[in-house]
Amino acid sequence: MRYGMLALFAATLATLAACGETTPSAEAPAAPAAEAAPVDPAAAAPAAAGSVTGSVLETMNAASYTYVRIKTETGEVWAAVPETKTAVGETITIVNPMTMTNFTSKTLNRTFDSILFGQLGGAAGAAAPAGDSPMVAMPSMPAAEPVDTTPINVTKATGADARTIAELWAEKAKLKGGTVTIHGKVVKSTSGVMGKNWLHLRDGTGAAAGPDNDITVTTQGSAAVGDVVTVKGTVTTDKDFGAGYSYVVIVEDATVTK
Numbered sequence: 001m002r003y004g005m006l007a008l009f010a011a012t013l014a015t016l017a018a019c020g021e022t023t024p025s026a027e028a029p030a031a032p033a034a035e036a037a038p039v040d041p042a043a044a045a046p047a048a049a050g051s052v053t054g055s056v057l058e059t060m061n062a063a064s065y066t067y068v069r070i071k072t073e074t075g076e077v078w079a080a081v082p083e084t085k086t087a088v089g090e091t092i093t094i095v096n097p098m099t100m101t102n103f104t105s106k107t108l109n110r111t112f113d114s115i116l117f118g119q120l121g122g123a124a125g126a127a128a129p130a131g132d133s134p135m136v137a138m139p140s141m142p143a144a145e146p147v148d149t150t151p152i153n154v155t156k157a158t159g160a161d162a163r164t165i166a167e168l169w170a171e172k173a174k175l176k177g178g179t180v181t182i183h184g185k186v187v188k189s190t191s192g193v194m195g196k197n198w199l200h201l202r203d204g205t206g207a208a209a210g211p212d213n214d215i216t217v218t219t220q221g222s223a224a225v226g227d228v229v230t231v232k233g234t235v236t237t238d239k240d241f242g243a244g245y246s247y248v249v250i251v252e253d254a255t256v257t258k
Contacts, residue, residue: 052077052116053093059086062107063195067115068092079116086120093121107195149187154203157183157230166205168235169212172249175235180251182215186227197222199256201231216247221256230257 054070054077061067065080070092079094086092097118104111156164162181163171184201191197199217206213223229233254240246 051093051095051121052079052097052118053091056086056088056090056092059088060108062105066120067105067108070094077116078112078114079118081118081120084120094118095121152185152187152202152204154184154228156203157181161232164205165201165203165215166212168215168251169206169249172235172237176237178235179232180235181230181232182217182251183230184215184228186223186225186229187214189223189225191222196220199223199229199231201229211248215249215251217251217254217256219254219256221254223256223258227258231255 052070052072054072056068057071057076058069059066061083064083066083066086067078067080068086069076069078079097081094094116095118097116099114099116100112101114102111103115156162159181161179162183163175165182165184168175168180168182182201182203184203186199187202188200189197196218197220199219201215201217202213204213217231217233219231219233231251231254233251235249236247236252237249238246239250239252
């Protein structure tokens with residue numbers, strides 16, 4: 001991975017792509033879920049300018065991010081930056097902004113029709129922590145393929161909702177909305193994107209060249225590449241996060257045990 005804060009959100013988009021398949025034949029391009037698990041079909045597009053300046057009209061903190069409503073020359077906009085101190089009336093600049101539409105924040109229990117995710121300019125922005133909220137500032141450029149590509153042979157989990165990864169793919173329509181338990185090896189792990197950690201699991205089932213040998217899992221738990229874990233979460237199908245990223249099937253809000 002290469003680190004570069006100046007490429008903050010270009011890197012974040014690459015991270016999102018890395019969390020799923022980016023070709024329709026694999027997983028109908030993929031992207032992440034939320035601090036705010038974007039339960040809505042979000043649509044993201046790059047902001048028109050490299051920075052947005054305005055006066056703060058409203059501010060609130062949630063999940064290590066500061067949400068601000070600002071008045072700009074062209075109207076009012078919502079923005080989110082890594083948590084920092086802002087005050088009503090203060091003039092701030094959002095740098096490297098990226099627009100997301102119909103973004104749902106579970107922490108705030110609200111949906112933003114449109115919101116900018118970026119970094120606060122100036123000294124405050126440089127010191128702001130990279131929180132765990134939607135579109136967290138991920139200064140990384142991970143590879144598109146899982147890190148661990150060695151042969152995998154993991155035993156199936158136990159229990160009524162236990163499935164291999166290939167079985168989950170085959171039964172995805174029937175399992176949609178229900179829970180599933182999977183025992184697998186972590187072949188890729190990306191932390192802090194949209195307030196969650198993203199794991200790719202494989203268990204040795206499925207076709208090597210097909211999508212059914214890998215499942216993406218979102219969780220508040222953590223695991224490192226190479227860990228063999230059991231995850232239990234909710235099966236979601238046809239999940240669209242916008243920006244051309246969607247999942248045919250994904251396991252969300254999972255617990256992770258080793």
